Amino acid sequence: MLLLLHFALLKLVSAAVTLTLAIPTGVFMPTFVAGAAIGRLYGELSGHDHPVWFVLAGAAFSGAATGTLSTSLIVFEVTGDISLIIPTILSVLIANFAMHACGTLPFYDLGIRIKRLPHAPITSPILLARCSKIKVSQVMLPPERAVKIGLGDTNDALRKLLRRHPNFESLRWCSTTRRMRSLGMR
Numbered sequence: 001m002l003l004l005l006h007f008a009l010l011k012l013v014s015a016a017v018t019l020t021l022a023i024p025t026g027v028f029m030p031t032f033v034a035g036a037a038i039g040r041l042y043g044e045l046s047g048h049d050h051p052v053w054f055v056l057a058g059a060a061f062s063g064a065a066t067g068t069l070s071t072s073l074i075v076f077e078v079t080g081d082i083s084l085i086i087p088t089i090l091s092v093l094i095a096n097f098a099m100h101a102c103g104t105l106p107f108y109d110l111g112i113r114i115k116r117l118p119h120a121p122i123t124s125p126i127l128l129a130r131c132s133k134i135k136v137s138q139v140m141l142p143p144e145r146a147v148k149i150g151l152g153d154t155n156d157a158l159r160k161l162l163r164r165h166p167n168f169e170s171l172r173w174c175s176t177t178r179r180m181r182s183l184g185m186r
Contacts, residue, residue: 008037035061056091063092064099067106
Protein backbone atom coordinates (compact mmCIF):
# COMPACT_ATOMS: atom_id res chain seq x y z
CA MET A 1 0.00 0.00 0.00
CA LEU A 2 2.80 2.40 0.93
CA LEU A 3 4.66 1.47 -2.22
CA LEU A 4 1.54 2.24 -4.28
CA LEU A 5 1.20 5.63 -2.58
CA HIS A 6 4.83 6.44 -3.41
CA PHE A 7 4.30 5.31 -7.00
CA ALA A 8 1.19 7.50 -7.40
CA LEU A 9 2.95 10.54 -5.94
CA LEU A 10 6.05 10.00 -8.10
CA LYS A 11 3.89 9.60 -11.19
CA LEU A 12 2.11 12.88 -10.42
CA VAL A 13 5.42 14.67 -9.97
CA SER A 14 6.96 13.08 -13.08
CA ALA A 15 3.85 13.95 -15.11
CA ALA A 16 4.14 17.57 -13.98
CA VAL A 17 7.82 17.64 -14.90
CA THR A 18 7.29 16.02 -18.31
CA LEU A 19 4.46 18.38 -19.20
CA THR A 20 6.47 21.49 -18.36
CA LEU A 21 9.58 20.57 -20.32
CA ALA A 22 10.38 22.74 -23.30
CA ILE A 23 10.37 19.68 -25.57
CA PRO A 24 7.30 17.87 -26.92
CA THR A 25 6.72 14.83 -24.71
CA GLY A 26 3.01 14.07 -24.87
CA VAL A 27 0.25 14.57 -22.37
CA PHE A 28 -1.87 11.43 -22.56
CA MET A 29 0.41 8.73 -21.14
CA PRO A 30 1.90 10.61 -18.16
CA THR A 31 -1.52 11.79 -17.01
CA PHE A 32 -3.18 8.44 -17.75
CA VAL A 33 -0.62 6.48 -15.72
CA ALA A 34 -0.82 8.98 -12.84
CA GLY A 35 -4.63 8.72 -12.87
CA ALA A 36 -4.51 4.93 -13.06
CA ALA A 37 -2.17 4.87 -10.07
CA ILE A 38 -4.60 7.06 -8.13
CA GLY A 39 -7.46 4.75 -9.19
CA ARG A 40 -5.51 1.71 -8.04
CA LEU A 41 -4.81 3.42 -4.71
CA TYR A 42 -8.53 4.21 -4.35
CA GLY A 43 -9.38 0.59 -5.16
CA GLU A 44 -6.94 -0.69 -2.56
CA LEU A 45 -8.20 1.68 0.13
CA SER A 46 -11.90 1.14 -0.55
CA GLY A 47 -11.73 -2.62 -1.01
CA HIS A 48 -13.01 -2.39 -4.61
CA ASP A 49 -9.81 -3.67 -6.18
CA HIS A 50 -11.06 -4.16 -9.75
CA PRO A 51 -9.03 -3.24 -12.87
CA VAL A 52 -11.90 -1.14 -14.20
CA TRP A 53 -11.18 1.46 -11.49
CA PHE A 54 -7.66 1.89 -12.84
CA VAL A 55 -8.85 2.39 -16.39
CA LEU A 56 -11.67 4.78 -15.45
CA ALA A 57 -9.46 6.86 -13.14
CA GLY A 58 -6.70 7.02 -15.76
CA ALA A 59 -9.16 8.08 -18.44
CA ALA A 60 -10.79 10.67 -16.17
CA PHE A 61 -7.45 12.14 -15.10
CA SER A 62 -6.13 12.27 -18.66
CA GLY A 63 -9.43 13.61 -20.00
CA ALA A 64 -9.48 16.40 -17.43
CA ALA A 65 -5.85 17.28 -18.10
CA THR A 66 -6.36 17.51 -21.86
CA GLY A 67 -9.96 18.72 -21.79
CA THR A 68 -10.91 16.29 -24.55
CA LEU A 69 -13.47 13.53 -24.86
CA SER A 70 -11.21 11.64 -27.26
CA THR A 71 -9.45 10.13 -24.24
CA SER A 72 -12.37 7.73 -23.88
CA LEU A 73 -11.93 6.66 -27.52
CA ILE A 74 -8.21 6.03 -26.98
CA VAL A 75 -8.97 3.94 -23.89
CA PHE A 76 -11.56 1.94 -25.83
CA GLU A 77 -9.10 1.31 -28.67
CA VAL A 78 -6.33 0.26 -26.28
CA THR A 79 -8.47 -2.07 -24.14
CA GLY A 80 -10.75 -3.36 -26.90
CA ASP A 81 -13.49 -3.82 -24.31
CA ILE A 82 -16.79 -2.41 -25.61
CA SER A 83 -18.38 -2.65 -22.17
CA LEU A 84 -16.02 0.09 -20.94
CA ILE A 85 -17.05 2.73 -23.48
CA ILE A 86 -20.06 4.17 -21.58
CA PRO A 87 -18.39 4.23 -18.12
CA THR A 88 -15.25 5.73 -19.67
CA ILE A 89 -17.18 8.47 -21.46
CA LEU A 90 -19.08 9.26 -18.27
CA SER A 91 -15.91 9.39 -16.16
CA VAL A 92 -14.22 11.71 -18.68
CA LEU A 93 -17.31 13.97 -18.86
CA ILE A 94 -17.57 14.16 -15.06
CA ALA A 95 -13.85 14.91 -14.77
CA ASN A 96 -14.13 17.67 -17.40
CA PHE A 97 -17.13 19.14 -15.61
CA ALA A 98 -15.25 19.09 -12.29
CA MET A 99 -12.23 20.74 -13.90
CA HIS A 100 -14.36 23.54 -15.39
CA ALA A 101 -16.33 23.89 -12.14
CA CYS A 102 -13.05 24.59 -10.34
CA GLY A 103 -12.34 27.33 -12.89
CA THR A 104 -9.20 25.70 -14.26
CA LEU A 105 -8.28 25.23 -17.89
CA PRO A 106 -7.02 22.12 -19.69
CA PHE A 107 -3.31 21.73 -20.41
CA TYR A 108 -3.54 22.72 -24.09
CA ASP A 109 -5.60 25.83 -23.35
CA LEU A 110 -3.14 26.92 -20.67
CA GLY A 111 -0.26 26.62 -23.15
CA ILE A 112 -2.15 28.71 -25.68
CA ARG A 113 -2.93 31.39 -23.09
CA ILE A 114 0.62 31.48 -21.69
CA LYS A 115 2.11 31.88 -25.18
CA ARG A 116 -0.58 34.45 -26.05
CA LEU A 117 -1.56 32.61 -29.21
CA PRO A 118 -4.86 33.35 -30.96
CA HIS A 119 -7.54 31.00 -29.69
CA ALA A 120 -11.24 30.26 -29.88
CA PRO A 121 -13.54 31.98 -27.41
CA ILE A 122 -14.44 30.41 -24.06
CA THR A 123 -17.19 27.82 -24.48
CA SER A 124 -17.46 26.50 -20.93
CA PRO A 125 -20.86 27.47 -19.45
CA ILE A 126 -19.30 28.06 -16.03
CA LEU A 127 -16.55 30.31 -17.39
CA LEU A 128 -19.07 32.05 -19.67
CA ALA A 129 -21.23 32.88 -16.65
CA ARG A 130 -18.25 34.63 -15.08
CA CYS A 131 -17.78 36.69 -18.26
CA SER A 132 -21.48 37.54 -18.72
CA LYS A 133 -20.97 41.22 -17.81
CA ILE A 134 -18.60 41.82 -20.74
CA LYS A 135 -20.15 43.81 -23.57
CA VAL A 136 -19.56 42.91 -27.21
CA SER A 137 -18.09 46.37 -27.81
CA GLN A 138 -15.31 45.54 -25.33
CA VAL A 139 -14.26 42.52 -27.39
CA MET A 140 -14.95 43.41 -31.03
CA LEU A 141 -13.83 46.30 -33.18
CA PRO A 142 -16.46 48.21 -35.16
CA PRO A 143 -16.29 47.39 -38.91
CA GLU A 144 -14.76 50.76 -39.81
CA ARG A 145 -11.80 50.15 -37.46
CA ALA A 146 -11.24 46.49 -38.41
CA VAL A 147 -8.20 45.57 -40.47
CA LYS A 148 -9.63 44.03 -43.65
CA ILE A 149 -8.21 42.35 -46.71
CA GLY A 150 -10.16 41.04 -49.70
CA LEU A 151 -9.64 37.67 -51.37
CA GLY A 152 -8.61 39.39 -54.60
CA ASP A 153 -5.92 41.52 -52.96
CA THR A 154 -2.27 40.83 -53.75
CA ASN A 155 0.68 40.08 -51.47
CA ASP A 156 1.84 43.69 -51.91
CA ALA A 157 -1.53 44.92 -50.62
CA LEU A 158 -1.17 42.64 -47.60
CA ARG A 159 2.37 43.91 -46.91
CA LYS A 160 1.20 47.54 -47.09
CA LEU A 161 -1.71 46.75 -44.80
CA LEU A 162 0.57 45.12 -42.25
CA ARG A 163 2.97 48.09 -42.35
CA ARG A 164 0.10 50.52 -41.76
CA HIS A 165 -1.22 48.44 -38.84
CA PRO A 166 1.79 46.84 -37.10
CA ASN A 167 -0.10 46.11 -33.86
CA PHE A 168 -3.26 44.53 -35.19
CA GLU A 169 -4.76 41.69 -33.15
CA SER A 170 -6.95 40.05 -35.77
CA LEU A 171 -7.31 40.10 -39.52
CA ARG A 172 -10.66 39.73 -41.26
CA TRP A 173 -10.82 38.02 -44.65
CA CYS A 174 -13.66 39.39 -46.75
CA SER A 175 -15.07 38.53 -50.16
CA THR A 176 -14.29 42.14 -51.08
CA THR A 177 -13.31 45.02 -48.84
CA ARG A 178 -16.51 46.86 -49.89
CA ARG A 179 -19.08 44.11 -49.28
CA MET A 180 -17.56 43.10 -45.91
CA ARG A 181 -19.04 39.59 -46.09
CA SER A 182 -16.65 38.01 -43.60
CA LEU A 183 -15.05 34.73 -44.68
CA GLY A 184 -12.89 34.23 -41.61
CA MET A 185 -10.82 35.76 -38.86
CA ARG A 186 -7.22 35.16 -37.86
